[in-house]
Amino acid sequence: MPTSPEASEQKLEHVFSRFKGERKELIPILQTVQEMFGYLPEEALKEVARFTSVSESQVYSTATFYAQFHFKRRGKHNIKVCCGTACHVRGAAPLLAAFERELGIECGATTDDFEFNLERVACVGSCALAPVVMVDDSVFGLMETKRVSECLVPKGVDNE
Amino acid sequence: MSAKQFSARIDTPSKLTETKEICQAAFARQKSRFLVCAGTGCVAMGSLQVLAEFKRLIAERGLDVDIELLFEGHEAKTAVSFSGCHGFCERGPLVRFEPLGIFYTKVKKTDVAEILEAALDNGTVVERLLYQDQDGNRCLTEHDVPFYKGQQRIALERCGATNPEEIREYFAQGGYQALAKVLSAYAPEQVIEAVDNSGLRGRGGAGFPTAKKWAFCRAASGEPKYMICNCDEGDPGAFMDRSVLEADPHAVLEGMAIAAYAIGATKGYLYVRAEYPLAIARLQKAMEQAQQWGVLGENIMGSGFSFNPEIFHGAGAFVCGEETALIASIEGWRGFPRIRPPFPAIKGLFGKPTVINNVETLANLPHILLHGEAQFAAVGTERSKGTKVFALTGKLRNTGLVEVPMGITIREVIFDIGGGTSEGTKFKAVQIGGPSGGCLPEELLDLKVDFDSLRSAGSMMGSGGMVILDETSCMVDIARYFLEFTSHESCGQCTPCRDGVYQMLQILTDITCGKGRPEDLALLEEMGRTILAGSICGLGKTAPNPVLSTLRYFRHEYEAHILEQSCPSLSCKELIAYWIDPDKCKACGQCRKACPAEAIIGEKKVAHVIEQSKCNKCGICLETCPDKFSAVSKITGRQKDALLVGA
Ligand SMILES: Cc1cc2nc3c(=O)[nH]c(=O)nc-3n(C[C@H](O)[C@H](O)[C@H](O)COP(=O)(O)O)c2cc1C
Ligand code: SF4
Ligand code: SF4
Ligand code: FES
Ligand code: FES
Numbered sequence: 001m002p003t004s005p006e007a008s009e010q011k012l013e014h015v016f017s018r019f020k021g022e023r024k025e026l027i028p029i030l031q032t033v034q035e036m037f038g039y040l041p042e043e044a045l046k047e048v049a050r051f052t053s054v055s056e057s058q059v060y061s062t063a064t065f066y067a068q069f070h071f072k073r074r075g076k077h078n079i080k081v082c083c084g085t086a087c088h089v090r091g092a093a094p095l096l097a098a099f100e101r102e103l104g105i106e107c108g109a110t111t112d113d114f115e116f117n118l119e120r121v122a123c124v125g126s127c128a129l130a131p132v133v134m135v136d137d138s139v140f141g142l143m144e145t146k147r148v149s150e151c152l153v154p155k156g157v158d159n160e
Numbered sequence: 161m162s163a164k165q166f167s168a169r170i171d172t173p174s175k176l177t178e179t180k181e182i183c184q185a186a187f188a189r190q191k192s193r194f195l196v197c198a199g200t201g202c203v204a205m206g207s208l209q210v211l212a213e214f215k216r217l218i219a220e221r222g223l224d225v226d227i228e229l230l231f232e233g234h235e236a237k238t239a240v241s242f243s244g245c246h247g248f249c250e251r252g253p254l255v256r257f258e259p260l261g262i263f264y265t266k267v268k269k270t271d272v273a274e275i276l277e278a279a280l281d282n283g284t285v286v287e288r289l290l291y292q293d294q295d296g297n298r299c300l301t302e303h304d305v306p307f308y309k310g311q312q313r314i315a316l317e318r319c320g321a322t323n324p325e326e327i328r329e330y331f332a333q334g335g336y337q338a339l340a341k342v343l344s345a346y347a348p349e350q351v352i353e354a355v356d357n358s359g360l361r362g363r364g365g366a367g368f369p370t371a372k373k374w375a376f377c378r379a380a381s382g383e384p385k386y387m388i389c390n391c392d393e394g395d396p397g398a399f400m401d402r403s404v405l406e407a408d409p410h411a412v413l414e415g416m417a418i419a420a421y422a423i424g425a426t427k428g429y430l431y432v433r434a435e436y437p438l439a440i441a442r443l444q445k446a447m448e449q450a451q452q453w454g455v456l457g458e459n460i461m462g463s464g465f466s467f468n469p470e471i472f473h474g475a476g477a478f479v480c481g482e483e484t485a486l487i488a489s490i491e492g493w494r495g496f497p498r499i500r501p502p503f504p505a506i507k508g509l510f511g512k513p514t515v516i517n518n519v520e521t522l523a524n525l526p527h528i529l530l531h532g533e534a535q536f537a538a539v540g541t542e543r544s545k546g547t548k549v550f551a552l553t554g555k556l557r558n559t560g561l562v563e564v565p566m567g568i569t570i571r572e573v574i575f576d577i578g579g580g581t582s583e584g585t586k587f588k589a590v591q592i593g594g595p596s597g598g599c600l601p602e603e604l605l606d607l608k609v610d611f612d613s614l615r616s617a618g619s620m621m622g623s624g625g626m627v628i629l630d631e632t633s634c635m636v637d638i639a640r641y642f643l644e645f646t647s648h649e650s651c652g653q654c655t656p657c658r659d660g661v662y663q664m665l666q667i668l669t670d671i672t673c674g675k676g677r678p679e680d681l682a683l684l685e686e687m688g689r690t691i692l693a694g695s696i697c698g699l700g701k702t703a704p705n706p707v708l709s710t711l712r713y714f715r716h717e718y719e720a721h722i723l724e725q726s727c728p729s730l731s732c733k734e735l736i737a738y739w740i741d742p743d744k745c746k747a748c749g750q751c752r753k754a755c756p757a758e759a760i761i762g763e764k765k766v767a768h769v770i771e772q773s774k775c776n777k778c779g780i781c782l783e784t785c786p787d788k789f790s791a792v793s794k795i796t797g798r799q800k801d802a803l804l805v806g807a
Contacts, residue, residue, distance in 0.1 A: 067476035084396030086553035
């Protein structure tokens, strides 16, 4: 989110007030910062390094190891197409292709209007309903390519 | 009408028994109840709307009774509550009407009024919502459903039968009794001995004897000791840990506290995957309740023993399921596994003795200690005791979570419980154990499911993923799929794992594209052996298994790809073509209109033809061609060459 430097600083101070600044807090701190900003802005990483007394390169090295962390501005909603084994054998690949077509972006990218990210994950733990798509925290089971647009309305399935 | 919450601080074991009796009496005042499944699977199918409708209609009938009033002696004709996963998510949303146990499947919001009327006014059952078995019989309760008949539930005992957000229900069902028993009557060594006698082996993959690991840690010096529950569940096709955490979080916490007492730990972590938001929420709530009631935290039930676990949110790295990587991750580093020994039991988190156990392992503990180790040891085989939960998925009729006694045959699991393959397709193989496991063919269906038999057949118990593959699944593609996964998840420290797995993946990709060479098969085997020998952690050490096992049992499929440019399962895109049979095509034009690539040429009364150079093999034409014509098919190998000459 393009916020003013002062606002960002305030947000970071708010995050830091919940921690002591120890090394072992690095991942929870990064998670909280990402929750605030939607991604990990470079400036914020520098501040995290200062706060935890861990070198910037170490902070960056740790953050880039984990798939959860992002370093570029992200879309408002996160679409995860499950490509775990159960979903793979029940047609995850054509489903992912259908999302790419519908959103006009490749897997891993964000739409120009910053509404959606599209990514693949390995299993969201609903394998009995394969193939599965997760939009933010909602799970869509037994997905079909023709139901793709349904997931782009950011709300749960209405069971009627 | 609001009532005072019934709550107390349990400061002695006898207070726990008293609480249990109060809770049992209170819940018995509920003459009936509707239990709506609110596990991730059923929620995805709309169960929250069903739950809301039950609440609304019960309130409308004036039957809504605040649960707290039950504790004050009031009665309730009926009630509605929710449970975690029953394991049969595919048929969700599920609703159970207790105490009769009537088991409704695929319930919609619009069905709720009818269910209520049947149950409360007419004393009947809504037949059409009951599960129908293969012979067309309606099944009244879970016990009648073939999917549940062959199961034996220990770890999943309460899953689907209890409200996971209500600790008082857990008390009513005997919750925290095992912990009370252990804290008041057992020395830590006696707990280890009891677990040793039970024969419990770790359910997280390797099958290491639980008591042995505990004994090492107990004997190791260093303070504080740590007890970690591994809830990272990374196997892409397994979800038993998620289900247990969502459906019965207190069982995991109780198991963890028992383990902590045995090893002498006062601190602990639950390392949960980021993809499991509901599991995290349920755990959080369960921990708060347990602490408030005094069955977790400081001076548990007045015993003087304290245990304070915290939740750590995983950040999305499969390798962090490996115990040393998990430790590095909690310490705030990259999740790099390290060479063992020293084992975590001696030198673990922050350099202190640490035990890491899997969710399912821990969920078995309250049962073992409450009902006696002999009862547990009576189930299973000589060297694999108890039960194992499997996630049955893929191309079969009944997908879901099943808990079966060790030693059951694969055939019984897939055919008796799983109902066999779906829609008349033919069984080809079962992949057991995820990325570290292997594919077993039909000839091995009578193999017993236990740690050692599976390993000797070239597979692994792993976490318990069981993916059923039918004739439409290409075995080379499955092997390639798993290698793509492990190659992506390799942490990169060991050259054989980082580069070797990647090279194997390239070779497999070539084979699936028809660019394989005959000598590739021997090369894959040799590389596989090198990687097994030269990697420091279980990821690298088992990564070649999917390839080696398919080469062992399905070599002919590899050979068909290489020698005949043929994918017998008609699955590898590069080796197949879509083709319209001119004798069957009635020129209806539907495929032509549907094709997104405008690759189909034809006009009225003229058989249509696919322009192969334009076709992107999306398969839409095959789906669109009316069943009565079935003119479009997939072709491969020699047939493809013969039919497409000049095309
Ligand atoms: C790459 C890799 C991933 C693993 N993932 C998990 C996992 O997700 N959950 C788990 O319980 N164990 C996992 N394990 C096994 C753990 O290292 C460890 O053996 C296990 O948690 C011990 O618990 P147990 O003795 O109760 O089985 C994994 C191992 C490897 C090598
Ligand atoms: S075997 Fe692979 S994942 Fe394991 S430590 Fe080595 S490189 Fe990392
Ligand atoms: S497979 Fe797809 S692209 Fe090819 S002809 Fe059929 S519809 Fe067109
Ligand atoms: S494989 Fe897709 S949810 Fe498990
Ligand atoms: S979530 Fe309801 S049965 Fe699995």
